[in-house]
Amino acid sequence: MKIGLYFGTFNPVHIGHLIIANHIAEHTDLDQVWMVVTPHNPHKKKSSLLDDRHRLEMVHLATEEYDNIRPSDIEFSLPQPNYTVNTLVHLYEKYPMHDFALIMGEDNLCSLHKWKNYEVLLQNHDIYVYPRISDRKPSEELASHPKVHYVGAPVIEISSTFIRDNVKEGKNIKPLLPLKVWEYIDHNLFYKK
Template identity: 65%
Template sequence: MSKKVGLFFGTFNPIHIGHLTIANHMAEYSDLDEIWLVVTPHNPHKKKRTLLEDHHRLAMVRIAVEDYPKLKASNIEFGLPQPNYTVNTLAYLEEKYPKHSFALIMGEDNLKSFTKWKNHDVIAERHELYVYPRISEGEVDPAWKDHPKVKRVNAPIMEISATFIRKAIADGKNIRPLLPDNVWVYLDEMNFYK
Protein backbone atom coordinates (compact mmCIF):
# COMPACT_ATOMS: atom_id res chain seq x y z
CA MET A 1 0.00 0.00 0.00
CA SER A 2 1.33 3.41 -0.97
CA LYS A 3 1.92 5.82 1.89
CA LYS A 4 3.12 9.39 2.16
CA VAL A 5 5.63 9.30 4.98
CA GLY A 6 7.05 12.32 6.77
CA LEU A 7 10.58 11.79 8.04
CA PHE A 8 11.38 13.60 11.26
CA PHE A 9 15.12 13.17 11.82
CA GLY A 10 16.80 13.75 15.14
CA THR A 11 19.29 12.46 17.64
CA PHE A 12 16.39 12.48 20.16
CA ASN A 13 18.84 12.79 23.03
CA PRO A 14 16.27 12.53 24.68
CA ILE A 15 12.92 12.69 22.86
CA HIS A 16 10.71 15.29 24.60
CA ILE A 17 7.20 16.70 24.38
CA GLY A 18 8.34 19.27 21.80
CA HIS A 19 9.29 16.49 19.36
CA LEU A 20 6.04 14.60 20.04
CA THR A 21 3.90 17.72 19.64
CA ILE A 22 5.44 18.56 16.25
CA ALA A 23 5.29 14.95 14.99
CA ASN A 24 1.67 14.52 16.07
CA HIS A 25 0.70 17.90 14.57
CA MET A 26 2.22 16.84 11.24
CA ALA A 27 0.30 13.54 11.41
CA GLU A 28 -3.02 15.25 12.17
CA TYR A 29 -2.82 18.52 10.22
CA SER A 30 -1.02 17.67 6.99
CA ASP A 31 -1.54 15.18 4.15
CA LEU A 32 1.16 12.87 5.56
CA ASP A 33 -0.10 9.35 6.36
CA GLU A 34 2.62 8.49 8.87
CA ILE A 35 5.49 10.20 10.61
CA TRP A 36 8.68 8.21 11.10
CA LEU A 37 10.90 9.56 13.86
CA VAL A 38 14.30 8.61 12.48
CA VAL A 39 16.89 8.23 15.22
CA THR A 40 20.18 9.49 13.81
CA PRO A 41 23.27 7.71 15.17
CA HIS A 42 25.52 10.60 14.17
CA ASN A 43 24.41 13.96 12.83
CA PRO A 44 27.37 15.48 10.91
CA HIS A 45 26.70 18.80 12.70
CA LYS A 46 26.81 17.42 16.27
CA LYS A 47 29.52 15.97 18.50
CA LYS A 48 28.99 12.25 19.08
CA ARG A 49 30.47 12.15 22.59
CA THR A 50 27.42 13.86 24.12
CA LEU A 51 25.03 11.20 22.79
CA LEU A 52 23.49 8.31 24.68
CA GLU A 53 24.00 4.99 22.92
CA ASP A 54 21.84 4.53 19.82
CA HIS A 55 19.73 1.71 21.25
CA HIS A 56 18.78 3.76 24.33
CA ARG A 57 17.66 6.72 22.23
CA LEU A 58 15.68 4.38 19.95
CA ALA A 59 14.08 2.68 22.98
CA MET A 60 12.94 6.07 24.31
CA VAL A 61 11.44 7.05 20.93
CA ARG A 62 9.66 3.67 20.73
CA ILE A 63 8.06 4.05 24.14
CA ALA A 64 7.23 7.73 23.50
CA VAL A 65 5.22 6.92 20.33
CA GLU A 66 3.54 3.67 21.41
CA ASP A 67 0.16 5.42 21.98
CA TYR A 68 0.27 7.29 18.64
CA PRO A 69 -0.73 4.99 15.74
CA LYS A 70 0.50 7.43 13.04
CA LEU A 71 3.95 7.85 14.63
CA LYS A 72 6.69 5.23 14.19
CA ALA A 73 10.20 4.94 15.60
CA SER A 74 12.80 4.21 12.92
CA ASN A 75 16.36 2.90 13.22
CA ILE A 76 16.86 2.99 9.42
CA GLU A 77 20.11 5.00 9.74
CA PHE A 78 21.75 2.55 12.18
CA GLY A 79 22.97 0.33 9.36
CA LEU A 80 24.05 3.14 7.02
CA PRO A 81 27.53 4.69 6.76
CA GLN A 82 28.25 7.44 9.29
CA PRO A 83 28.08 10.34 9.63
CA ASN A 84 24.52 10.16 8.31
CA TYR A 85 23.68 12.39 5.37
CA THR A 86 19.98 12.86 4.66
CA VAL A 87 20.43 12.51 0.90
CA ASN A 88 21.92 9.00 1.36
CA THR A 89 19.18 7.94 3.79
CA LEU A 90 16.49 9.13 1.37
CA ALA A 91 18.06 7.20 -1.52
CA TYR A 92 18.15 4.07 0.65
CA LEU A 93 14.50 4.49 1.73
CA GLU A 94 13.31 5.03 -1.85
CA GLU A 95 14.97 1.76 -2.84
CA LYS A 96 13.71 -0.19 0.21
CA TYR A 97 10.12 1.16 0.05
CA PRO A 98 9.43 1.88 -3.63
CA LYS A 99 5.67 2.28 -3.04
CA HIS A 100 6.07 4.99 -0.38
CA SER A 101 6.77 8.64 -1.02
CA PHE A 102 8.96 10.38 1.52
CA ALA A 103 8.90 14.00 2.67
CA LEU A 104 11.24 15.75 5.09
CA ILE A 105 9.99 17.45 8.24
CA MET A 106 12.22 20.28 9.41
CA GLY A 107 12.15 23.38 11.54
CA GLU A 108 12.46 26.74 9.87
CA ASP A 109 15.94 27.04 11.44
CA ASN A 110 17.03 24.06 9.30
CA LEU A 111 15.50 25.60 6.17
CA LYS A 112 17.70 28.65 6.76
CA SER A 113 20.83 26.46 6.57
CA PHE A 114 19.45 23.97 4.04
CA THR A 115 21.87 25.06 1.27
CA LYS A 116 24.73 23.76 3.50
CA TRP A 117 23.28 20.22 3.44
CA LYS A 118 25.00 17.66 1.24
CA ASN A 119 23.19 17.58 -2.16
CA HIS A 120 20.35 19.79 -0.89
CA ASP A 121 19.31 20.48 -4.50
CA VAL A 122 18.79 16.73 -5.13
CA ILE A 123 16.73 16.45 -1.94
CA ALA A 124 14.48 19.37 -2.91
CA GLU A 125 14.06 18.05 -6.43
CA ARG A 126 12.85 14.64 -5.23
CA HIS A 127 11.10 15.37 -1.91
CA GLU A 128 8.74 17.86 -0.33
CA LEU A 129 9.91 19.75 2.75
CA TYR A 130 7.33 20.19 5.51
CA VAL A 131 8.52 23.17 7.54
CA TYR A 132 7.31 24.06 11.03
CA PRO A 133 7.98 27.43 12.71
CA ARG A 134 11.00 27.93 14.96
CA ILE A 135 12.32 31.05 16.62
CA SER A 136 15.85 31.45 15.29
CA GLU A 137 18.35 33.98 13.98
CA GLY A 138 18.70 34.89 10.31
CA GLU A 139 16.43 34.82 7.29
CA VAL A 140 15.17 32.08 5.03
CA ASP A 141 16.85 32.33 1.62
CA PRO A 142 14.35 33.98 -0.77
CA ALA A 143 14.72 30.97 -3.11
CA TRP A 144 13.09 28.77 -0.42
CA LYS A 145 10.38 31.21 0.73
CA ASP A 146 7.99 30.39 -2.14
CA HIS A 147 9.62 27.19 -3.38
CA PRO A 148 6.98 24.74 -4.71
CA LYS A 149 8.43 21.86 -2.64
CA VAL A 150 8.29 23.80 0.65
CA LYS A 151 5.05 23.20 2.56
CA ARG A 152 4.63 25.39 5.61
CA VAL A 153 2.72 23.75 8.46
CA ASN A 154 1.48 26.07 11.15
CA ALA A 155 2.50 23.83 14.06
CA PRO A 156 2.90 25.18 17.60
CA ILE A 157 6.24 26.86 18.30
CA MET A 158 8.08 24.58 20.72
CA GLU A 159 11.05 26.18 22.45
CA ILE A 160 12.23 23.10 24.30
CA SER A 161 15.66 21.68 23.62
CA ALA A 162 17.19 18.34 24.51
CA THR A 163 20.34 20.25 25.53
CA PHE A 164 18.32 22.20 28.12
CA ILE A 165 16.75 18.95 29.39
CA ARG A 166 20.12 17.18 29.73
CA LYS A 167 21.61 20.11 31.64
CA ALA A 168 18.55 20.43 33.90
CA ILE A 169 18.72 16.71 34.80
CA ALA A 170 22.48 17.03 35.51
CA ASP A 171 21.66 20.01 37.77
CA GLY A 172 19.08 17.97 39.68
CA LYS A 173 16.06 19.95 38.39
CA ASN A 174 12.63 18.40 38.03
CA ILE A 175 11.84 18.69 34.32
CA ARG A 176 9.39 15.78 34.29
CA PRO A 177 6.60 17.78 32.53
CA LEU A 178 8.88 18.20 29.47
CA LEU A 179 9.12 14.45 28.82
CA PRO A 180 6.51 11.80 28.05
CA ASP A 181 5.88 9.93 31.33
CA ASN A 182 7.28 6.61 30.09
CA VAL A 183 10.44 8.34 28.79
CA TRP A 184 10.93 10.06 32.17
CA VAL A 185 10.66 6.68 33.93
CA TYR A 186 13.20 5.12 31.51
CA LEU A 187 15.68 8.00 31.97
CA ASP A 188 15.27 7.97 35.72
CA GLU A 189 15.68 4.20 36.06
CA MET A 190 18.77 4.23 33.85
CA ASN A 191 20.22 7.22 35.70
CA PHE A 192 20.90 9.02 32.40
CA TYR A 193 22.27 12.58 32.14
CA LYS A 194 22.88 12.80 35.93
Protein backbone atom coordinates (compact mmCIF):
# COMPACT_ATOMS: atom_id res chain seq x y z
CA MET A 1 0.00 0.00 0.00
CA LYS A 2 1.26 3.47 -0.87
CA ILE A 3 0.68 6.04 1.87
CA GLY A 4 1.02 9.81 1.50
CA LEU A 5 2.11 11.58 4.68
CA TYR A 6 0.58 15.02 5.15
CA PHE A 7 2.34 16.63 8.12
CA GLY A 8 1.01 19.58 10.09
CA THR A 9 0.28 20.97 13.50
CA PHE A 10 -3.40 21.14 12.43
CA ASN A 11 -4.05 23.85 15.01
CA PRO A 12 -6.92 23.54 14.08
CA VAL A 13 -7.52 21.26 11.10
CA HIS A 14 -9.78 23.09 8.62
CA ILE A 15 -11.57 22.51 5.31
CA GLY A 16 -8.49 23.59 3.35
CA HIS A 17 -6.51 20.71 4.83
CA LEU A 18 -9.31 18.29 3.94
CA ILE A 19 -9.67 19.62 0.38
CA ILE A 20 -5.94 19.08 -0.23
CA ALA A 21 -5.84 15.64 1.47
CA ASN A 22 -8.93 14.41 -0.38
CA HIS A 23 -7.77 15.75 -3.75
CA ILE A 24 -4.41 14.01 -3.42
CA ALA A 25 -6.04 10.78 -2.23
CA GLU A 26 -8.44 10.82 -5.19
CA HIS A 27 -6.15 12.08 -7.97
CA THR A 28 -2.81 10.33 -7.44
CA ASP A 29 -1.58 6.75 -7.15
CA LEU A 30 -1.68 6.96 -3.33
CA ASP A 31 -3.94 4.45 -1.59
CA GLN A 32 -4.32 6.55 1.57
CA VAL A 33 -3.34 9.90 3.02
CA TRP A 34 -2.28 9.98 6.66
CA MET A 35 -2.61 13.36 8.34
CA VAL A 36 0.36 13.29 10.70
CA VAL A 37 -0.22 15.56 13.69
CA THR A 38 3.09 17.16 14.57
CA PRO A 39 3.64 17.56 18.32
CA HIS A 40 5.96 20.51 17.99
CA ASN A 41 7.29 22.13 14.84
CA PRO A 42 10.70 23.70 15.58
CA HIS A 43 9.62 26.71 13.47
CA LYS A 44 6.43 27.46 15.41
CA LYS A 45 5.91 28.86 18.89
CA LYS A 46 4.86 25.97 21.11
CA SER A 47 2.79 28.27 23.32
CA SER A 48 0.28 28.82 20.49
CA LEU A 49 -0.36 25.09 20.08
CA LEU A 50 -3.30 23.31 21.63
CA ASP A 51 -2.44 20.12 23.48
CA ASP A 52 -1.38 17.33 21.11
CA ARG A 53 -4.35 15.12 22.02
CA HIS A 54 -6.89 17.87 21.28
CA ARG A 55 -5.39 18.48 17.84
CA LEU A 56 -5.37 14.73 17.14
CA GLU A 57 -9.01 14.46 18.23
CA MET A 58 -9.96 17.27 15.84
CA VAL A 59 -8.23 15.43 12.95
CA HIS A 60 -10.13 12.26 13.97
CA LEU A 61 -13.40 14.20 13.88
CA ALA A 62 -12.53 15.80 10.53
CA THR A 63 -11.55 12.57 8.77
CA GLU A 64 -13.97 9.98 10.16
CA GLU A 65 -16.17 10.10 7.04
CA TYR A 66 -13.24 9.64 4.60
CA ASP A 67 -12.22 6.05 3.87
CA ASN A 68 -8.80 6.95 2.48
CA ILE A 69 -7.76 9.73 4.90
CA ARG A 70 -6.56 8.78 8.37
CA PRO A 71 -5.20 10.66 11.39
CA SER A 72 -1.78 9.67 12.67
CA ASP A 73 -0.06 10.29 16.00
CA ILE A 74 3.13 8.50 14.93
CA GLU A 75 5.33 11.44 15.95
CA PHE A 76 3.91 11.66 19.49
CA SER A 77 6.23 8.89 20.70
CA LEU A 78 9.37 10.22 18.99
CA PRO A 79 11.95 12.51 20.64
CA GLN A 80 11.20 16.21 20.09
CA PRO A 81 11.89 18.24 18.12
CA ASN A 82 11.60 15.57 15.48
CA TYR A 83 12.67 15.49 11.84
CA THR A 84 10.79 13.96 8.92
CA VAL A 85 13.67 11.64 8.06
CA ASN A 86 13.47 10.11 11.58
CA THR A 87 9.70 9.69 11.31
CA LEU A 88 10.11 7.78 8.05
CA VAL A 89 12.67 5.41 9.58
CA HIS A 90 10.24 4.75 12.44
CA LEU A 91 7.32 4.19 10.01
CA TYR A 92 9.25 1.67 7.93
CA GLU A 93 10.15 -0.26 11.09
CA LYS A 94 6.51 -0.29 12.19
CA TYR A 95 4.89 -0.80 8.75
CA PRO A 96 7.45 -2.54 6.50
CA MET A 97 4.71 -3.56 4.07
CA HIS A 98 3.87 0.06 3.14
CA ASP A 99 5.55 2.51 0.80
CA PHE A 100 5.57 6.06 2.17
CA ALA A 101 5.53 9.32 0.21
CA LEU A 102 5.51 12.95 1.36
CA ILE A 103 2.84 15.57 0.65
CA MET A 104 3.82 19.23 0.85
CA GLY A 105 2.95 22.65 -0.43
CA GLU A 106 5.13 24.23 -3.09
CA ASP A 107 6.36 26.72 -0.47
CA ASN A 108 7.80 23.83 1.57
CA LEU A 109 9.50 22.38 -1.51
CA CYS A 110 11.34 25.72 -1.82
CA SER A 111 13.00 25.14 1.55
CA LEU A 112 13.43 21.35 1.29
CA HIS A 113 17.20 21.79 0.90
CA LYS A 114 17.25 23.04 4.52
CA TRP A 115 15.62 19.87 5.89
CA LYS A 116 17.73 17.34 7.75
CA ASN A 117 19.03 14.69 5.29
CA TYR A 118 16.84 16.06 2.50
CA GLU A 119 18.92 14.14 -0.06
CA VAL A 120 17.83 10.87 1.60
CA LEU A 121 14.19 11.97 1.43
CA LEU A 122 14.50 12.78 -2.28
CA GLN A 123 16.34 9.58 -3.05
CA ASN A 124 13.91 7.24 -1.26
CA HIS A 125 10.48 8.87 -1.35
CA ASP A 126 8.08 10.34 -3.85
CA ILE A 127 7.03 13.88 -2.98
CA TYR A 128 3.59 15.11 -4.00
CA VAL A 129 3.47 18.89 -4.23
CA TYR A 130 0.31 20.99 -4.20
CA PRO A 131 0.26 24.63 -5.37
CA ARG A 132 0.48 27.62 -3.03
CA ILE A 133 0.28 31.33 -3.82
CA SER A 134 3.84 32.50 -3.32
CA ASP A 135 6.49 34.57 -5.05
CA ARG A 136 9.05 31.92 -4.14
CA LYS A 137 9.59 29.08 -6.54
CA PRO A 138 11.64 25.92 -5.96
CA SER A 139 14.96 25.54 -7.71
CA GLU A 140 14.85 23.95 -11.15
CA GLU A 141 16.79 21.01 -9.71
CA LEU A 142 14.06 20.31 -7.14
CA ALA A 143 11.11 21.18 -9.39
CA SER A 144 12.26 18.78 -12.10
CA HIS A 145 13.47 16.00 -9.80
CA PRO A 146 12.02 12.60 -10.87
CA LYS A 147 10.68 11.97 -7.34
CA VAL A 148 8.77 15.30 -7.25
CA HIS A 149 5.19 15.11 -8.58
CA TYR A 150 3.08 18.24 -8.95
CA VAL A 151 -0.61 17.74 -8.21
CA GLY A 152 -3.11 20.17 -9.67
CA ALA A 153 -4.99 20.52 -6.40
CA PRO A 154 -7.12 23.62 -5.72
CA VAL A 155 -5.20 26.58 -4.30
CA ILE A 156 -6.49 27.03 -0.75
CA GLU A 157 -5.66 30.22 1.12
CA ILE A 158 -7.14 29.42 4.53
CA SER A 159 -4.76 29.27 7.46
CA SER A 160 -5.11 27.95 10.98
CA THR A 161 -3.68 31.27 12.19
CA PHE A 162 -6.54 33.13 10.46
CA ILE A 163 -9.06 30.81 12.13
CA ARG A 164 -7.50 31.21 15.60
CA ASP A 165 -7.36 35.00 15.24
CA ASN A 166 -10.99 35.18 14.16
CA VAL A 167 -12.20 32.95 16.99
CA LYS A 168 -10.36 35.24 19.41
CA GLU A 169 -12.12 38.25 17.85
CA GLY A 170 -15.53 36.56 18.14
CA LYS A 171 -16.03 36.18 14.39
CA ASN A 172 -18.06 33.34 12.85
CA ILE A 173 -15.60 30.91 11.23
CA LYS A 174 -18.00 27.97 11.14
CA PRO A 175 -17.90 27.60 7.30
CA LEU A 176 -14.10 27.12 7.41
CA LEU A 177 -14.19 24.03 9.63
CA PRO A 178 -15.76 20.58 9.46
CA LEU A 179 -18.90 20.84 11.64
CA LYS A 180 -17.66 18.43 14.33
CA VAL A 181 -14.35 20.31 14.57
CA TRP A 182 -16.19 23.61 14.97
CA GLU A 183 -18.41 22.07 17.68
CA TYR A 184 -15.34 20.69 19.49
CA ILE A 185 -13.58 24.08 19.43
CA ASP A 186 -16.74 25.91 20.50
CA HIS A 187 -17.55 23.45 23.31
CA ASN A 188 -14.02 23.64 24.72
CA LEU A 189 -13.73 27.43 24.26
CA PHE A 190 -10.45 26.98 22.36
CA TYR A 191 -8.62 30.00 20.91
CA LYS A 192 -10.85 32.46 22.81
CA LYS A 193 -7.93 34.21 24.50
